[in-house]
Amino acid sequence: MLKLLRFLKPYRALVLLGLLFIFLQSLTELFLPTLMSDIVDHGVVDGNTPYIWRIGGLMLLVALGGAACSVGGSYFSAKAAAGFGKDLRSRLFSHVTQFSLNEFDQFGTASLITRTTNDITQVQQVLTMMMRVMVMAPMMCIGGIAMSIYKDPSLSLIIVAIVPVLGLVILAVVAKGVPLFKAMQTKLDKLNLVLRENLTGIRVIRSFNRTAHEQARFNEANGSLTDTSIRVNRILGALMPVMMLMMNFAGIAIVWFGGLRIQSGAMEVGDLIAVVQYSWQIMFSLIFASMMFVMVPRASASAVRIREVLNMKPEIRDPEAPKRPAAQGTVEFDNVTFRYPGAEMPALSGISFTAGPGEVTAVIGGTGSGKSTLVSLIPRFYDVTGGQIRIGGVDVREMTQEQLHSMIGLVPQKAVLFTGTVADNLRFGKEDAAEEDVHHAAKTAQAFDFVSEMQDGFDSPIAQGGSNVSGGQKQRLSIARALVRKPLIYLFDDSFSALDFKTDAKLREALRSETTEATVIIVAQRVSTVMDADRIIVLDNGEIAGIGTHRELLESNPIYREIVASQLSEEEIA
Structure with a gap:
């Protein structure tokens, strides 16, 4: 996946701005529990109302600044990731158009469509998440641990002890889920293949009464993808409850031992509240990290499939x-x-x-x-x-x-027309062809009469695949298209x-x-x-x-x- 990040180069400024805003957002969130601690210890306990208003106003400003940074970080990271996805799709499409028929046969049309759409979307979504989490999660986790140690070193040992355990749980879940992500993308290819064959061959399927057979074939591919998705989601679904359970136990331990320390006079109530808040910040940072660990393997499988296409060297190349x-x-x-x-x-x-x-x-x-x-x-x-x-x-x-x-003016064995008007199709090989040339080519190809009888003549629409004209009409339009080019x-x-x-x-x-x-x-x-x-x-x-x-x-x-x-x-x- 790292090899694909070169497509982010044109968006370096957006990435840096996004990371900066997310960094500032993390600082504001780490600062808020300390302010809350000060309000409790020096305002509520001492009954100092002006201090409460003053620090409360500061908290409001910090929260608003954090919200603004969060919006900015989301905007710039999403814009950079969307640009990355656009450029990667363009590069993949451009590369595929250079393939010989042999390379097309190796991948298959359905797989190439999946790789250009679904696989790139997977990578783009992870990139958006990564730009937020790669700064925020470590910052919140390490910063939260540091701030909790600053507030009370003894009580923070509970947090320090629980973090490695949570990390091991995340790694175990990811290790089980990784092999299934690649299988999901392969099965998605299969589903797209079956669906494409059914939609393009619907007339043949119905004429041979094979609708039930094709429905069973689709259900098999759909069921296989569903079963794999359920297995993945079961594994991932176990992650959040386990993490919440462990952090709740950690919270109980913090409150229990913190209460004892407050009773003995070793710490203040505000510090306990701050440590509890930092523990939850650490947990949420780990949840964000776990989401990354869950999404990255699937995106990595998609990235491998994208690189397979990009690394395929076309056999037919132009000479130097x-x-x-x-x-x-x-x-x-x-x-x-x-x-x-x-x-x-x-x-x-x-x-x-x-x-x-x-x-x-x-x-x-x-x-x-x-x-x-x-x-x-x-x-x-x-x-x-x-x-x-x-x-x-x-x-x-x-x-x-x-x-x-x-x-060359080629008229293929299987006549191919594109969505657009009749005139658009005839000008496909020569966009600047004059109207007289288009009409003359249609007359030569014996297509002028039936085109003229259409509702809008040469401006009449052609449906996808030319499904609104007959086979003979498609052939005559294909011949006229070659004649317009005058090769x-x-x-x-x-x-x-x-x-x-x-x-x-x-x-x-x-x-x-x-x-x-x-x-x-x-x-x-x-x-x-x-x-x-x-x-x-x-x-x-x-x-x-x-x-x-x-x-x-x-x-x-x-x-x-x-x-x-x-x-x-x-x-x-x-």
Whole structure:
């Protein structure tokens, strides 16, 4: 957790001010019992009313000063901790956005969300408490013991004896609770995972009548987290009663022996009252310390999880001396091999081809043949295991990711839309795009008609995940978004699957005129989508089984003929 405190550096002034105010608050609280002692011994006992008013007024001023210091300390410590949490969340989010898909797979989306929200909140709360307690608790404990010794050394031995015992009780409770805090955060990850899967997959769950099964799955994760929380709270719940019991016994002993000392004339009544008050101040300081000891282990577990993310070095990094590719968007695969981390067999082997500007290169093959993997390598979602991918003659690993991505317009297999308006989504890759360009891209993508029919046209809202538009509409909006950007390279990863044949044909025809100077790579399952391509690459088990035009492959490639025969009639093939 200490390693994360470097994010407090910009707030050093706030931290120091907070600690100063808390220090002053502790001094005022230590001063009050002494003033009370003086009122009793020199005012009440002697019947000196003016002295009582004078010291009482001083006590009021000291109490008001302590209250002001308490407010100031709370304000500055909370502001510093909130700034720390904000900066840490920003740093974590920024770091995660640099991850390759491999790093995302290692942590999991649900866990990354928990670490960015709940874990940072845990650390932030402890930091707020720490800035108050790290000054106040030692000050009140040590100061209280010193002041009680000053008032009566013999009676203060009771306090000196009880403090180490209370410390051992706190340490025992913390030792039992620490292992459970990490388990709680892990189980919270599991609960978030189940909840996220249920909310995003609610349609599938209902259509397969799996609501009861998923409810049981959620109850299991929820129950496991609840059981661990109850175990932790039972352990922590025992702490306060034990401490109160011990301090009450200590209070009885102080009053008992103090009464005997007053009877013998060894001490005054006011001093006994002061010692009792100091004993309670010491107890409350230990309670504050115990709260810290309870919260710190959980925050430490959270801090470890945050550091795991921050310490994860992204596999894909920008080169120190990037090269600038040529203006053209020629894509070259040179004996490319790729293996997913931990996989026994490579997903792609010996892939070599060139796709040039003004050409449409299509990739087709059976399920699991490596089509989407091939497209994912071009924008460096993963790095190749062997060989090279070059754009404009430069290896994609030798240019910055910003340079690379600025040349690419990707339409992913699963169409993704963001909350906002239709126009916001279409301008996602080019915020300054003119309204005419947006409308033109929507017409090319065959999306203009249905967008115009929406209540607010291009200003119509898109719900989270695009749930208020159909699958085909999402695909067409995703294609329009790529067209607005006007990139050098278009990557269509099975982006026409939700379209009917008529819309598919019209869209591809419109795309031809819009992409005459760009390199177009299309991954598709349907033969009708790829048959007009300048070059068709047939993949089989991660290897190229054939390259050519539709006619050439029909004559020479049995795998392609099999795919065509499964989708087209003999008349259509002829």
